Amino acid sequence: MKQFYSDVVQFRGTHYDFGYFQGQQLKDSLILPNREKQWEHRKDRHFIVNPEEYITIISKYSPAILEEIQGLADALDMEMKKAFQLFGGYYLEFTRSGCSIFTDSDFMVRNYDSQPRGYEGRYTFYEPTDHGYAVIGPSMQITGRIDGMNEKGLVMGYNFTHRKSSGDGFICNMIGRLVLETCADVDEAIALLKEIPHRHSFSYIILDADGVSYVVEASPRNVAVRKSNVCTNHFHLLNDENQHRQTETRQREKTIQEQQQHATNPYEAFKVMNNPDHGIFSDKYDAAAGTIHTSVYFPKDLKAWFVIGPDKKPVIFDFKKWLDGDKVNVKQIRGTLEYDVPFVNMEG
Secondary structure (H helix, E strand, O other): OEEEEEEEEEEOOOOHHHHHHHHHHHHOOOOOHHHHHHHHHHHOOOOOOHHHHHHHHHHHHHHHHHHHHHHHHHHOOOHHHHHHHHOOEEEOOOOOOOOEEEOOOOOOOEEEEHHHHOOOEEEEEEEEEEOOOOEEEEEOOOOOOOOEEEEOOOOOEEEEEEEEOOOOEEHHHHHHHHHHOOOOOOOHHHHHHHOOEEEEEEEEEOOOOOEEEEEEEEOOOOEEEEEEEEEEOOOOOOHHHOOOHHHHHHHHHHHHHHHHOOOHHHHHHHHHHOOOOOOOEEEHHHOOOEEEEEEEEEOOOOOOEEEEEEOOOOOEHHHHHHOOOOOOOOOOEEEOOOOOOOOOOOOO
16 A cells, blocks of 8 residues: 645735746646656647637636636746646646445545546645635646535536546536536536536535535536536436446446445445445556546535545544634545555655
């Protein structure tokens, strides 16, 4: 077992200032040089079609994100075209991943399954003072969010379905950020997910303080919505969009449903996902399907749990207290994985 960690990032201020702050941090980080090495062999596939197109489309959904990217570019002394490529979350290649989600009326618990060497190792608290809602959650490609919760109690996680027949559009982590930062409840989130262009096919699972969860099945061609409290890596409504091999994801969905029947409280529901004995936590890291983190969000209480690796007690964050002005004293969240290659924020 090797030790891994996520750095905790906290900021209150404008999007431009947040971008500049993150850019200053990235100067002393291994994230960008390690990412450049990883992307070297596929540079021709993960770039924005053109900056003008990106500015037009991001301005429609969140002009503030554009300000954040400008701040990043200024701090890093980087041309905007490259900043859009690295941080824009539009028309980029995305590594396949697994993921499993279970919701109750009071919480969402989520396993993020992917390839550790692409994991960024940043857990963020951000409260904008210009536009949008405050959000807590792990980041991806700096500006995007893997899962998270906003100050209104809207919770979001996403699950990969496939990337065949991709289209011009936003990738999952930027869509997650836009949902959390611009939507107050599940109705607003559904409306945005129906309107926004999708690069790949993903399910977005949303829950708010009213306690009803929805799965939004989204592809570049269609979007469908269903009420559900379990989601893995296949669609139920957009069946034509599914991959041919669905045995593992359907079995994992069934296992979650069976195992969670016996969970009588949030901690037991968390253990069902995080303890390998229950058959949901995965160590298939080389196949980009190993569990890296488990998140739990409580939309009514505005609390969040987070853990890296298997069978650990979670770090508990009180997002409401942070919103009231308290500072989180945790600097890093540490855990262990059965894998030798580090996150991109770590030494090789």
